[in-house]
Amino acid sequence: MRAALAQLNVTDDPTLNLPGTLALVRQAVAGGADFVLTPECSNALSSDRAFQRAHLHHEEDDPTLAALQEEAARAGIWLLIGSLGLLTRDADGRFANRSFLIGPDGGIAARYDKIHMFDVNVSETEVYRESAGYRPGDRAVVADTPLGRIGMTVCYDLRFPALHRHLAQAGAQILTVPAAFNHITGAAHWHILLRARAIETGCFVLAPAQTGFHPETSGGKGRHTYGHSLVIAPWGEVLADAGTEPGLTFAEIDLAEVDRARARIPSLTHDRPFGAG
Numbered sequence: 001m002r003a004a005l006a007q008l009n010v011t012d013d014p015t016l017n018l019p020g021t022l023a024l025v026r027q028a029v030a031g032g033a034d035f036v037l038t039p040e041c042s043n044a045l046s047s048d049r050a051f052q053r054a055h056l057h058h059e060e061d062d063p064t065l066a067a068l069q070e071e072a073a074r075a076g077i078w079l080l081i082g083s084l085g086l087l088t089r090d091a092d093g094r095f096a097n098r099s100f101l102i103g104p105d106g107g108i109a110a111r112y113d114k115i116h117m118f119d120v121n122v123s124e125t126e127v128y129r130e131s132a133g134y135r136p137g138d139r140a141v142v143a144d145t146p147l148g149r150i151g152m153t154v155c156y157d158l159r160f161p162a163l164h165r166h167l168a169q170a171g172a173q174i175l176t177v178p179a180a181f182n183h184i185t186g187a188a189h190w191h192i193l194l195r196a197r198a199i200e201t202g203c204f205v206l207a208p209a210q211t212g213f214h215p216e217t218s219g220g221k222g223r224h225t226y227g228h229s230l231v232i233a234p235w236g237e238v239l240a241d242a243g244t245e246p247g248l249t250f251a252e253i254d255l256a257e258v259d260r261a262r263a264r265i266p267s268l269t270h271d272r273p274f275g276a277g
Helices: 014-030 049-055 063-075 155-159 161-169 183-201 256-264
Strands: 002-007 035-037 078-086 096-102 108-113 119-121 127-129 141-145 148-152 174-176 204-207 211-214 223-226 230-232 238-241 247-252
Touching (some): 002 204, 014 063, 014 247, 063 096, 108 141, 161 174, 183 204, 183 223, 183 230
Parallel strands (some): 002 035, 035 078, 148 174, 174 204
Antiparallel strands (some): 002 247, 078 096, 096 108, 119 127, 204 230, 230 238
């Protein structure tokens, strides 16, 4: 399999972001990709909840989702839409942060709602309360595809190894970690955590990312993301690093490496019960 990770620098306006995303998907197909992946918040990145309510859509009406489904069908590829911010009909009005796996027929093969919410104080000026705007998911997802078995996660999920172990023990060979990782925590932890998740599970880890400064047309302060979309092999090697510029990163994926890594260190079969200390 030839995978292509699209590294994006989106604004808060979905209509402004879609043409660039489609262009990268088409370039990836021209480059021979069988599997194309986009990052978290592929339609928009915003801190203004009122602006989001006015510009986001429900899944069935979302133009970014519809356009990317059509593109996947036209090209006959598998496409991971890392995530889209979507309206829900929840009583509290919170959005969904939903990842989609699109098949070569354009159909939705799997959906995953981000489970872990980024509620952190990175610094005195960098404070995030994702749960104030987004409601968490509650279901782990492994999709069985001709490319392999794919375990789906999103961004902050990366810090919860139990989720990734569950996905691997449920059959995942590839873990997808689309992200809009903060530039401060990204510099400190992004590479280390992704390599750790690959080593712990014996999976390929494919992590397409947002990058750079993201302006907000609503007048908000915007935010910075780390970039460095990564492809990690099951033994922990970094196969590809996109750096900090928007664009495409390609990598060849050989699932035989999953079996080799797990045969050398079969830790997924070595769980033992233990009591509290």
